[in-house]
Amino acid sequence: MTETSVILALVVVTALAFDFTNGFHDTANAMATSIATKALRPKTAVALSGVLNLIGAFLSVEVALTVTNAVVKIQDKTGAPKAELLADGGSGLLLIILAGLVGGIVWNLLTWLVGLPSSSSHALFGGLIGATVAGLGWAGVNWSGDGSKLDGVVGKVLLPAVLSPVIAAVVAAVGTWLIFKITAGIAARFTEQGFKWGQIGSASLISLAHGTNDAQKTMGVITLALIASGDWSDTKNIPFWVKAACAVAIAAGTYLGGWRIIRTLGKGLTDINPPQGTAAQSGAAAVILASSHLGFALSTTHVATGSVLGSGLGRPGAQVRWAVAGRMVAAWLITLPAAGLIGAAMWWIGHLIGGIPGAIVVFVLLVAASVAMWLRSRAHQVSSDNVNDEWEATPSGPAPAGDSAAFHSDPVEADSVPHASALADVEAVVQAPAEDETDAAITDPAPVAAAN
Secondary structure, eight states: OOHHHHHHHHHHHHHHHHHHHHHHHHHHHHHHHHHHTTSSOHHHHHHHHHHHHHHHHTTOOTTGGGGGGGTBOSBOTTSOBOGGGGTTTTHHHHHHHHHHHHHHHHHHHHHHHTTOOOOHHHHHHHHHHHHHHHHHOGGGBOSSTTSSSSOHIIIIIIHHHHHHHHHHHHHHHHHHHHHHHHTTTSOHHHHHHHHHHHHHHHHHHHHHHHHHHHHHHHHHHHHHHHHHHTSOOOSSOOOHHHHHHHHHHHHHHHHHOOHHHHHIIIIISBOOOHHHHHHHHHHHHHHHHHHHHHTOOOOHHHHHHHHHHHHHHHSTTOOBOHHHHHHHHHHHHHHHHHHHHHHHHHHHHHHHHOHHHHHHHHHHHHHHHHHHHHHHHTTSOOOTTTTTSOOOSSOOSOOOTTOOHHHHHOHHHHHHOOOHHHHHHHHHHHHSOHHHHHHHHHSOOOOOOSOO
């Protein structure tokens, strides 16, 4: 095998790994509220979302080959790599892509570990920007386009990142207020089922849209790598095996369920009931569909989080946990630069070592970081069994033997840890009759006390 072929193989594997993390990292966007309100059982929710992501991935590839043009200047308008980047057989461009993907994956895993919803698209763009700056200089980044329209990092990434959660929050807050106003005085048992079906419908729509939008990014990256290596030449179509592989990867990741992030979004921001969930999901779906029609690329994570926050603001007497919201916003602010720094570092390491050894070292570093974070997550597991435990503002009980104090100093991870009393409550609910469980799910309770 040639040097280009080996690096291409590493890029393809890494791209599919990113697609997989994109799936489980973003499951919460569609299904967190449906799980929190018990409209769907946790496993049923992620299975439904996985199937719809799989279907959505095959629906459109309109922008797959030009998706990176929004942030970096490594392609022409047709989607083909720029000729000057192919002088070395494409190895240099492949290293930039590989390093950028590593930056996106590492940031996805890190935010998953601490249970923070952040944009997988921004992580990918950040990694590619960092690797491109390291490899081609600052001129290799498309900062604002040609000025004729909203384009580049500013117009396609930063501006939507600021506006989308605000718009989604306003839409969800107004929708929640209207729902409670209209249904005031009506017993919950007469409205609960309709709201739950509304949640399922809007969550399904978001899942389908997510599969369509996010799988395209990975398809485009892999096809760009294939063109750079000389293994594909059609800039109008995506190889079927690439479509299928990306669809399966994002669906498998979605089915795995990013339970830590689902817990934060479904239980951490505010206590959600079915009317709120319907307003949040419908608001998110409306903003996503409207932005797609207008040609704006929004982060589904930002939209979904803004909608959940808005549903808390719109419900009379609801508690919004602003400390959790603040940590989410902080993660959003540093996603691009953090992923960019990782991408740049990976490019420098690969370039310093050079050739196949350099690309292999970058890949090995990714594997090592991924395994380390997975092992770290085993200390306090969040799964379908405890994802709906009541949210605790402060941890209780001693640290598990052998666990470091540093872990419990992390406010996000500490908030997410299920405890014995909470597990006992959940077991009691599970063993209760079905009608009681339904009533508990739809009641509009007072904010849960901090200590379980």
